[in-house]
Amino acid sequence: MATPTPSEQLSLSFGENFLEHHAGQIIDDPRYAIVELVANAWDAGAGNVEIKWPDKIGDTILIHDDGLGMTKEEFSFRWGKLNYNRIALQGRNVEFPKGRSGRQRTAFGKNGIGRHAMFCFCNEYIVETHKDGQKTRARVIKTPKGDFPYSVEILENQTSKTSTMHGTTISGVANKNISLSQNTILKVVGSKFIADPEFVLSINSIKVDFEELEQESDITEINIENVGIVKVKRFEGENNRTTQHQGVAWWVNRRLVGTPSWENVSGRLIDGRNAIAKRYVYIVEADILKPFVKADWSGFHASPELNNVLKKVYDHINEDLITLLTASRTERKNDAFSANKDLIKTLPAHIRQDISEIIDEFQKDCPTFGVNELESTVKVLANMEKSRSGYSLLEKLAQLKANDLDSLNAILDEWSISDIKKIMNELQWRLDLINKLEPLVNNSNADELHDLQPLFERGLWIFGPEFESLSFTSNRTLATIVKKYFGNAALESPGRRPDFVVVPDSSIGVYSRDGYDDEHNVSGIDCVVIVELKRGGFKLGYQEKDQAKNYAREIRKAGHVDKSTKIICYVLGSSIDSEGDVADPGYEGHTSIIPRRYSSVLKQAHARTFNLLSKIEWAHKSISNLEEQNNLFAQ
Template sequence: MARPKKADVSTGSFFEEDYLVRTLGRIAHDPEVALTELVANAWDAGASLVDITVPSVGETALVVQDDGHGMSAAQFKGRWMRLGYDRIKHQGVHVEFPPERADWRRKAYGRNGVGRHGLLCFANHYDVETWREGKGANFEIGTQSSETPFKIMKETTFLRQGHGTRLSVVVQRHLPDEGRIRDILSARFLHDPQFVVRVNGQSVSLADQSGLIEQTALNIPGCPAAEAFVVDSSKAAKSTIYQGVAFWVNGRLVGSPSWVVGSEAVIDGRSRFAKRYSIVVKTNDGWASEIEPDWARFKPSTKAEALFAAVQKYAQQVFSKLSSDLVEESSEDALVRNREEFKGLSQLRRIEVASFARDLVKANPTVNPDTLSAAVQALINLEKSRGGAGLLEKLTKLDESDIEGLDRLLSQWTVRDALSVLDEIDHRLAVVTAIEKLCGDPATDELHTLHPLVTQARWLFGPEFDSSEYASNVSLRTATAKIFSKRVATTAFVNSKQRPDIVSLADATCSVVGTETFDSANSNLMRIQDVLIIELKKGKSTIGRDEMNQADGYIQDFLGSGALDGTPIFRAFVVGYEIAPKTAREKEIKEESVLRGKVMATTYGQLTRTAHQRLLRLKERIPARYEDVSGADLSARVMQRATQAPLLLVNKNCAEPSTT
């Protein structure tokens, strides 16, 4: 075999020999996608039959042959050999049919001209044989050239009656599964009975579809019989060329499938249900007289209206029956579309928003995805403004000495903002008070009450941790399970999945959470940025050197676990009732002079005193700025006005008191 000519790099660009394969994406690596694209090409060529021969072993021929219009040698070179061929520009949106099918109608599937190279999924060169009007040509296409992404390696001509195209390739990689390919192609092209796809001589009928949900006879008084088939395309294929209701009359498609039946849209075509399910209405030739001559639509008639009404009613019944399966998918999709804002909520508010999304889809199964997403976004914004946590987070990150920064921030707030923050401060002060009372009460169930309370209140350990971004993820849980596996008390929690960040130990409770960020400098993937470890000692515990060394060991174990994405900075707090004398309150962990973590000892008393001081200062400073603002004084006067308690009167005729 002659060696390829070396490219001249002095005068222009040139290509790697596998350039085209690398730019085709999934077409070059997924046989299901590759063969779907090639069958779609046959659809666009006006074919009624596509025969695919799938070999059982490699190094044998895979063949795709259709009875479409075929191409002349000149057409092949002008269409097939044009990189990025714009089909709509050169051929329009409608399919060209062979002469005997001139009255057929079909919309073209192809757009950007890449699907025709699907055989490159199986080898680096393939053969194309195409014929029409008594003449044919055979082309051997290869990619082994640095001068062009692909080229004609060999060309011959022949004489043949009829029309069609035959593609063949010797499979060297990605050998497809015959049964899987048959199921996928039959599902993706099921809407048109005039387009049959056979794999190794066998096709899948409508009644044998792997995704067939149900088959029902439609009762239409005074009209010819009709039968409806509901197909779940996700059972075999992830998508179909068309979605909606397809009408088959005597084995021929009327118009194009659509969720608009007659003049009424039975389902929003953008919904998950509409994209997943299809309905085929199959009738006999008794309906042929009700169809326009070009088969583009039904004629306006009483019978057609009766058919549409029956189909609309049936579609709604099917939708009501199957939509419950999509509630979780639809609500999850709405939350994912608002993921960044959703992450900013507290755990409780996330649950509330998720429940709202689920309930809304249950009550309105046909809700538009954009409307659902907008409703979720509105509730997230409402939860943020109602909680005041986001505003307080900005406030707590300011240094107390930064009076100018504090004044500037407060000047940007509305009365609503200030009141939201004050509500949040009151809530946090209540948490601090609860911790103070519980930590000194011998009857407190520390494991189930005190410890979860403290680990949820990360702001106790400093304003830098006052962010809802701290959460438990799979990478952290894997590393935590590995490190604490020998010390975990598996029976401590009835349902440990409710708090995946808490690990119950024999003498303590440990919370491990972290923040994530995109590694834009390297992989552009998510990696863990910071890790916060809070170890709460049980009982009247004293923190000594052993406890500090133990926390040091945790960080060392995490760093060496190999289970974390990235190289995060660790902050570990060991919390107890007191700290033993001559015990260092801080300890740094370094690797080659680089700070990787820090261990800090603190007491419950120190945490609550610090929190009280900071929160009370903020509570005193904020209201004074808003006393003269319109609305604030009116609200204060209303709340300060004395009111009379209800007067209880004894009714002599009955035992219960009454009020006036």
């Protein structure tokens, strides 16, 4: 009879990079990390948070807050557990330091993972925290593998009966992930916590200024009869992990009333799972509602006057959200269709329209559907429809002449179908842009001009091979700076494109390409291209060149680009007088002003497409709103 093997208790340990998998982007992405560090201060009831951001590797990174702080026992418990249920142990509401009359604030954190954010910048850091007369200092060191993913050493613990200090300071020597510029951090952190004006942030002694962030907001004034004017400001930030600090925030005398939320008087404005809900916050400045504010600022007292204001404001926000959602859903749907265009383009137009409508319903009912899920859904629906319609390659081959079959066979001997499609798709886009440019040379109708500007998002290749990269994208922030330069002269952009500037005689687009440091992290803007399209028949002169220089000056003055950033301004018109017919390639260092005639641009565009328009017949396909699908599939 076999002897039973005695039981054995296995010892467990943590593998390499455990924290990277456990905490994810919080210790991989500096944008997430810095927000989490500030969120920790928010949860501690802080009113002021100071960040010291390093200039280079080896400098100190520091985050200090005047929040509640921790006793030695509280610090040991929280840092001694990998995960702890913050809500169960401390509740959903934030506790404030003694003597601070804080109104209700909802905690950001849930399970304590945000504590590890400092590991994004350094492998070792110091925590100094004060509470109830106790001062505690500890060193936290990340360990690559072993029994624990990190170690904690208490360096100092003192008790003073007279000390009233409170708050926490976390500091370390930065050795990675510090490529973000100070302006970027100001924007990223400020946009997350802008809903509460009493939460003060500063970075390297520079306070996050609401007025600065306001420059990039969309502002609407609502005149409510017999009550007064309410300002609604929409701010866009980067996607949050949650909607904790997003939604509608009501301000009275620059103080937050209640908690930001997407809830309104009749339900929910938007599903919180939607990406839009995690990106935007609306600030409603309603000083006229001061008489209705509750004593603890937790909300408003109900009244008919208040209900009238709420209805007007929420109706406006709801309409704005519908516009944002429509644009977002259309973009994602187009991406899904583009990914399947080889499969779906042969289907009849009415079938494509049916699939389009089904995808619209999917996005309404399932807001968490990503592009990958939508692509799969389109593929399944297209295959089902294609099998019923009976369209096939054999039908097309049967219609070819013998010579065409020989030519096709010779082509396929040298080229793959995917390579042919890539070349033809790129050529069609370029030839289509040339076709749209041709009528503008002598046309003084400015409407067509504004329709043309969006094409330059993918049309910078005309100016030279250095602009072939797809990394140049429209930059809404820089366009806003140019728009402010014109003041009231700027018009509303057709098609709700706030990234373009429209004035009576021209349209201006601003495009940028990111720069990267030695660690391949985004370090700012490497190059800015400004394209100003003057109306047909317009003659360029010294004044137009000088105006383009002002655009560049305003962008540099706003501090969104570095001194080394290249700014290239192309000013396009029908003709150029003798004073304006000279480019300024090195104006003010890294700024170049280049006037060009439309005719010269067209000649260059033809040359860069091998003059194909003169060699082949090009049937330009019209675009309409089913037609929007034809634009994607008829390639």
